[in-house]
Every structure is written in C-alpha cells, then in structure tokens.
Amino acid sequence: MWEHFHHQADIGIRGVGKSMAEALEEAALGLMGVMCQPDNVEAKQKIKINCEAPDAELLLIDWLSAIIYEVATRGMLFGRFEVEIVDNKLRGMAWGEEIDHEKHKTVVEVKGATYAELKVVCNKKGQWVAQCVVDV
Amino acid sequence: MDTKRLKRVSEYEWRIERAGKMQADGVIFASAKLIRDMDEKVCEQVSNVAALPGIVRASFAMPDAHWGYGFPIGGVAAFDPDAGGVISAGGVGFDIACGVRTLHTGLKTGDIEGKRQEIAEGLFRKVPAGVGSRGKLHLNKKAMDEALAGGAKWAVEKGYGMADDLRFIEYGGRIEGARPGEVSDHAKKRQEDEVGTLGSGNHYLEVQRVVEIYDKAAAQAFGISVDDLKISIHCGSRGLGHQIGTDFLKKMTASAAQFGIQLPERELACAPLDSKLGQSYLGAMRSGINCALANRQVLTHLVRQVFDRIMPKATIKLLYDVSHNTCQEEEHAINGKCRRVFIHRKGATRAFGPGHGFLPGEYRHVGQPVLIGGTMGTASYILVGTSESEECAFGSACHGAGRNMSRTAAKKRWRGTEVAGQLAAGGVLIRSKSMRGVAEEAPGAYKDVSEVVEATEKANLARKVAKLVPLICVKG
Numbered sequence: 335m336w337e338h339f340h341h342q343a344d345i346g347i348r349g350v351g352k353s354m355a356e357a358l359e360e361a362a363l364g365l366m367g368v369m370c371q372p373d374n375v376e377a378k379q380k381i382k383i384n385c386e387a388p389d390a391e392l393l394l395i396d397w398l399s400a401i402i403y404e405v406a407t408r409g410m411l412f413g414r415f416e417v418e419i420v421d422n423k424l425r426g427m428a429w430g431e432e433i434d435h436e437k438h439k440t441v442v443e444v445k446g447a448t449y450a451e452l453k454v455v456c457n458k459k460g461q462w463v464a465q466c467v468v469d470v
Numbered sequence: 471m472d473t474k475r476l477k478r479v480s481e482y483e484w485r486i487e488r489a490g491k492m493q494a495d496g497v498i499f500a501s502a503k504l505i506r507d508m509d510e511k512v513c514e515q516v517s518n519v520a521a522l523p524g525i526v527r528a529s530f531a532m533p534d535a536h537w538g539y540g541f542p543i544g545g546v547a548a549f550d551p552d553a554g555g556v557i558s559a560g561g562v563g564f565d566i567a568c569g570v571r572t573l574h575t576g577l578k579t580g581d582i583e584g585k586r587q588e589i590a591e592g593l594f595r596k597v598p599a600g601v602g603s604r605g606k607l608h609l610n611k612k613a614m615d616e617a618l619a620g621g622a623k624w625a626v627e628k629g630y631g632m633a634d635d636l637r638f639i640e641y642g643g644r645i646e647g648a649r650p651g652e653v654s655d656h657a658k659k660r661q662e663d664e665v666g667t668l669g670s671g672n673h674y675l676e677v678q679r680v681v682e683i684y685d686k687a688a689a690q691a692f693g694i695s696v697d698d699l700k701i702s703i704h705c706g707s708r709g710l711g712h713q714i715g716t717d718f719l720k721k722m723t724a725s726a727a728q729f730g731i732q733l734p735e736r737e738l739a740c741a742p743l744d745s746k747l748g749q750s751y752l753g754a755m756r757s758g759i760n761c762a763l764a765n766r767q768v769l770t771h772l773v774r775q776v777f778d779r780i781m782p783k784a785t786i787k788l789l790y791d792v793s794h795n796t797c798q799e800e801e802h803a804i805n806g807k808c809r810r811v812f813i814h815r816k817g818a819t820r821a822f823g824p825g826h827g828f829l830p831g832e833y834r835h836v837g838q839p840v841l842i843g844g845t846m847g848t849a850s851y852i853l854v855g856t857s858e859s860e861e862c863a864f865g866s867a868c869h870g871a872g873r874n875m876s877r878t879a880a881k882k883r884w885r886g887t888e889v890a891g892q893l894a895a896g897g898v899l900i901r902s903k904s905m906r907g908v909a910e911e912a913p914g915a916y917k918d919v920s921e922v923v924e925a926t927e928k929a930n931l932a933r934k935v936a937k938l939v940p941l942i943c944v945k946g
Contacts, residue, residue: 340876342509342537369601392723399716406660406709409602433602440601441906442877442946443670445564445712449719449736450539467539469564469712470671470877 336364339451341467346451347398348465354390354454355417357462358397358424362415365398365447368468369405370438375413377429385424390454393422394464398447401428411438445469471508482533482929486513491734492520498531499862499929504921507874511537512544518734519547523742524555526804526811530863532818533925534872534917538563540737543817546866548802550811551743556731557751558740559722561814562797564715566758568673568706569793569819570841570869571639571766572852573773576785577699579679579941585780586899589677590942592776594901597675597769598667599946601904605666607768614658617665618650618710621760622791625767630666635770637830638788639763640820647799648760649753653710654717657754660709661761666768670904670946672870672911673705674843675769678850678938688836688854688935692789700938701786702850703769704843705946706795707762714758718751743812752797752812759796766791789852790839794819794869802864813864821855821867821932840932842923843870846900846943847893847913851923853932867932871919880915881906889913893943902945911945 339346345368349360366372381404385396397417405411412430419425433440450467457463476484476498484505486496496516498505512535519541520529526548535544540560549555582589598605609617617624622643623636636643668675680698683689694700707714722739726732729742741747770786777784797814804811822828822838829838840853848871859865875883886905889912893900902908927934 338878340878342511342876343543343873344539345877388724392720395720399720402716403656403660403713405602406664406712409604411602435600435903439906440904441670442904442910443601446716446719448539448564449560449723449739452736469539469715 336360336367338364338367344467344469346465346467348463351462354462355419357454357464358394358417359415361394361398361464362401365401365444365468366412368444368470369442370411370440372413374438375411376431377414378431379410380427380429383426383428387422389422391452393424394454394466395447395449395452397424397426402444402446404428409433442470471505471510471513473505475513482925486517492517494520494525495528496520497528498535499925499931500533501921501925504533504925508535509537512542515542516545518738519545521734522556522738522740523731524549524553526550532866532868533929534868534870534922536872538816540735541814541816544868544872545816546813546818546863548811548813548864549743550809555743555812556740557743557748557797557812558738558814559715559718559751560737560739561816562755563795563816564712565706565795566711566714566755567762567793568795569762569791570843571703571770571791572789572841573701573770574693574787574789575699575701575777577781577783578697579699581783582699582781586942588780590899590901592780593675593773593942593944596772596776597944599903599944600670603667604663607665609662609665611658614662615650617764618653618757618760619648620644621763622767625764630768630771635767635788639791640793643763645756645759647753648756650757652750652754653714653757657710657713657717660713664708665765666772667708668705668769668946669708670907673946674846675944676702676940677942678702678940680936681939682937684934684936685854691833691836692839692852692935694852694936700789701773702841702843703766705765705769707758708765710761711758714754718754721747755797759793762793790841792819792841802860815866817869818866819869820865821859822865823855823857823859840867842868842919844919845871845913845916846911846940846945847896847898848919850938851919851934852936853923853926854935856930856933858930859932862929862931868922868926871916871922873915874917875915877910880912881909884909884912898940899942900945908945
C-alpha cells in the first residue's frame with residue numbers, strides 16, 4: 335500500500351508492506367504517484383536498479399534517487415517494482431514504458447528525494463513503513 | 471505559528487531569541503497575519519539554521535517563508551569562512567538558481583488583441599514543459615562543460631540571444647568559479663537534453679500586463695509603464711541542479727560527523743567552506759547556477775522565435791534575471807567591518823539597494839529589480855532593492871507568494887479543468903500538459919501575494935514598483 339502525506343510545499347510519500355523490501359517497492363509506487371497515474375503505466379520494458387547504503391533510511395533515499403534518475407534519463411515512467419534487500423544492498427527491478435502524457439496523466443516531475451520526514455521502520459503492527467518528502 | 475515564542479521587534483520583524491544550540495538569533499519578517507498563518511515548522515527550521523557553525527548576524531526568514539526541508543523556503547543565512555562557516559546543499563535546495571527572468575516586449579496589451587490564442591498555442595508548442603520534457607538542444611560532454619562554465623554567456627555565443635542581454639542578468643550571465651569537473655556524470659547525463667526546457671510544478675512562462683505603477687522613478691529606470699506587455703519565465707537548473715543537490719546532500723550527510731558538525735536534522739547537511747567537500751560543492755553549485763542562466767537564455771530565444779513569427783513588431787529585451795536558490799559570495803558591512811561571507815538564499819531573492827556596483831548602469835541609481843512571481847490567477851510584482859535592505863537581511867527579499875496549502879490538499883479540493891476554466895473566464899489563458907498539475911498549482915493553494923509584497927515593503931526589504939497580471943500562462 336502507498337499513500338501521500340501532507341507537506342506544505344512538496345509531497346510526502348509513504349510505502350507500507352509486510353517487509354522492508356515491500357515497503358520500498360510501495361514507496362517507489364508512491365513516488366510514481368506524484369508524477370503520474372502508475373496504474374496506467376504498462377510493463378513494456380524492464381530495467382535493473384542496484385544500490386547500497388550504510389543504513390535503511392539512506393537506502394530508501396538512494397533507491398528513490400536512482401528511480402528519479404532513470405525517469406529523467408530514459409524518459410520512462412514505471413508501474414511495477416520488485417526489491418530484494420540483503421545487508422543494506424538493494425537489488426531492484428522496475429517495469430515501465432516511455433512517457434505518454436495523455437495515457438499516464440502526468441502531473442509533475444520530482445527533483446529529488448529529501449531527508450525530511452525520512453523513516454524506514456517496523457511499526458507495532460509488524461508493518462514496515464518507508465517514507466520521506468520529495469521535492470517537486 | 472504561536473507568536474508567544476517570538477519577540478516582536480517592530481510591526482514587521484519578529485525575533486526568535488538565541489537559545490540552546492543556536493549561535494545567533496532567528497528573525498522573521500512578516501505581518502501579524504502572515505506570521506499567525508505560518509507553520510510552526512518555520513520557527514523550528516529558522517532556529518535549526520541558527521545552530522549551524524559560523525552563522526553571521528542571524529538566521530532570517532522572508533514574509534513568504536514556509537516549511538521547507540532543513541532550511542525554510544524563504545530562508546536567508548550568511549556564513550563566515552574564517553569563523554568555521556559552512557555551506558549547505560540543503561540550504562540551496564535541489565533546484566539550484568531557480569529564478570525569474572522578465573522580458574520587455576515593446577508592445578502594449580492592445581497590440582495582441584485577437585492574437586492571444588495564437589500566442590498561447592505558439593508558446594505552448596515551442597517551449598518544452600512538463601514531466602520528461604526534452605529540448606531540441608543536445609549537449610555532448612564537451613559542450614556541457616562549456617555551458618556549465620559559461621552560463622548565459624555561453625548561450626549567447628552559441629546564437630541564443632544578444633550580447634546586450636547579458637548586462638541584465640546577475641553576474642553578467644556567467645558566475646565565476648564554476649567547476650564543471652565537480653559535477654557528476656549522472657548530473658550531466660540528466661541535463662544533456664534538458665537545456666531550454668521549462669520543467670514542471672510551479673515553473674511557468676507568463677505573458678503579463680502591467681496594471682499598476684507604485685514607484686514612478688524606478689519604473690521609468692526599469693522601462694515599465696501601465697498596460698505594457700511583459701513576459702516572465704520562472705524555472706531553474708533542471709535535472710543537472712537536481713542531481714547536484716542529490717549527490718552533495720548524500721556526501722555532506724556522510725561526512726558531517728567527520729567535520730564535528732552535529733546536525734539537528736539530516737537535511738541540514740553541510741560542510742565547512744574551507745574544506746575540500748565545501749569547495750567541491752561550491753564549484754558544482756556554481757556550475758548549476760550557470761546551467762540555470764543558460765537555460766533561461768535559451769528559453770528567451772524560443773520566446774523570441776514565437777513572437778517574431780506572430781508579433782513581428784515585438785522587441786524582446788531583458789528587464790532582469792534573478793535567481794532565488796543560491797549560495798553567493800558577497801561582501802557586507804558587519805559590525806562596521808567589511809566581511810566576505812557566503813549567503814544562502816533558499817526561496818529568497820537578492821535585493822541590492824541603489825548605488826550597488828553589481829547593477830547595470832541604467833538601474834544603479836534606483837536599485838536592483840526584484841522579480842516576484844505570483845500565482846497564475848493573481849499577480850506578480852516587480853520590486854526594487856532599498857538602501858535599508860542591506861541592514862535587514864544582507865540585501866534580500868521574498869521570492870513569491872509561498873504555498874499555503876499542500877499539493878495533496880489542493881488536488882483534493884480542485885479539478886484542473888475547473889481551475890483552467892475559471893481562469894479563462896477571468897481572462898487568463900492556461901496551457902499545460904497536466905490538468906492535475908494545474909489543480910496542484912491552483913491560485914487558492916498559495917498565500918496572498920499582495921500581502922507578502924506589502925509586508926516585504928513595510929519591513930524595508932524592498933519597495934513596490936509595479937504590479938503585473940497574467941494574460942497567458944504556460945505551466946510545466
């Protein structure tokens with residue numbers, strides 16, 4: 335599950351899942367939800383994204399930054415993600431297609447993932463939450 | 471914001487007295503209403519900035535200040551390199567040198583009657599905007615380094631504009647000290663097709679009408695009369711700046727402990743100005759400034775092409791170009807001594823007063839034009855720097871209306887087509903690839919720009935010169 339949360343100037347994105355990996359997959363969808371309607375993005379092309387960071391929070395930032403980079407340089411949007419995490423090393427896959435403004439109902443570019451409201455935690459219910467504010 | 475925590479120094483100046491880890495006071499310039507409506511987070515963020523090493527005088531916030539990340543948006547803070555002062559990637563932000571450029575057209579509003587739809591369409595087709603927009607200009611590695619070192623000057627040399635344009639851009643269109651070698655390949659890759667693109671979000675290209683003049687002498691110096699048709703471009707350094715922000719935020723976060731800097735929050739990541747990392751960021755950030763200047767120069771060229779075709783009578787000249795997300799090396803009188811400091815302005819505009827050597831000859835006797843972008847439904851303002859501005863906050867002023875409502879709340883409240891319809895009924899033509907983007911940027915999601923400008927004037931940060939209302943708005 336993903337959702338957006340309130341930030342006065344920008345947008346907060348939050349991914350929730352059964353594992354940290356799933357929370358990061360959902361957070362990536364939350365990021366796409368800032369830019370477009372991710373449900374409308376077809377999985378025509380698959381790309382690999384690998385990152386590594388000293389802790390879980392910085393790993394989320396790296397993961398989101400890497401997706402932002404792929405969107406910007408490939409001119410693609412993504413609608414599906416898969417993440418595997420071992421020892422703060424992330425191996426990710428993203429499926430998507432070239433940007434089509436009409437089809438994807440594009441909204442706004444994301445400039446970067448910020449450290450504001452940054453959290454990757456397992457809550458009392460045993461759910462993993464991965465969140466931060468993104469700059470648009 | 472709860473004003474009990476603040477000491478009201480004057481009607482438009484509120485002080486957060488130094489406490490805890492703060493090394494200086496915090497100062498917020500605002501009217502009582504603006505300060506009441508400001509988020510508590512602004513106060514917290516102003517105080518956090520005041521705790522950074524080497525801060526000079528105070529941590530300031532302009533009347534349009536709102537909750538940012540690390541620094542407030544509308545924040546101004548100077549650091550002294552000789553007193554352990556720092557430079558912060560978060561204090562500049564992701565959109566390095568985002569700014570406003572206003573152009574004269576030599577036309578009156580009446581001249582475009584019957585042509586407005588055609589101009590709106592022409593600009594919308596010519597100027598790449600929105601998610602994933604790419605320009606016609608592709609820069610290879612060598613050309614990229616030249617652009618990052620050369621700024622708008624580089625663009626003019628490549629045929630995008632006239633040499634005289636450069637006189638009306640901060641730093642003559644090119645900031646010294648850019649080091650393209652400090653910019654990552656990732657950042658350059660993001661930019662290779664993005665020179666001459668508008669971007670999205672709150673970025674825009676507007677055709678505007680001057681509706682009111684407040685300061686005749688300054689208006690005359692700037693070449694502004696009632697009913698003039700002007701064009702304003704609001705955008706920044708595109709993917710390159712965003713990636714520099716991302717890269718250096720990470721590097722500065724990782725090395726803060728090594729420099730013995732305790733960060734109240736990670737977003738305030740910074741490095742001493744005299745460190746290798748600080749200098750590396752300075753060189754990269756200045757490349758970002760040049761990138762933004764080149765970008766606005768190429769966009770100006772595209773605007774000229776559209777007007778040449780549709781309105782051949784038009785003469786597009788620069789009024790001024792000013793950036794509002796930067797860290798600049800400046801000399802200021804502090805406690806009677808001239809000191810070299812590095813001033814972060816994040817969502818704040820330079821506002822130099824009369825006589826400043828930095829200004830073009832035509833404007834020197836009145837002061838620097840301060841270009842304030844409003845919303846697509848309200849108004850924009852042109853202000854002028856005052857002699858008092860230097861005393862207030864190192865010659866700085868507000869940069870826009872400032873958001874009042876989050877994007878998530880705005881898109882729940884409005885539909886883009888309705889917003890565009892209402893604006894069209896009010897005489898503003900909106901062109902955008904994204905109607906949800908238009909909803910998120912609805913005028914009601916922003917503070918009242920007139921109130922922000924009024925407070926800016928009353929606080930002596932800058933003086934009102936003219937008010938402009940939009941006729942055509944191309945949104946990213």
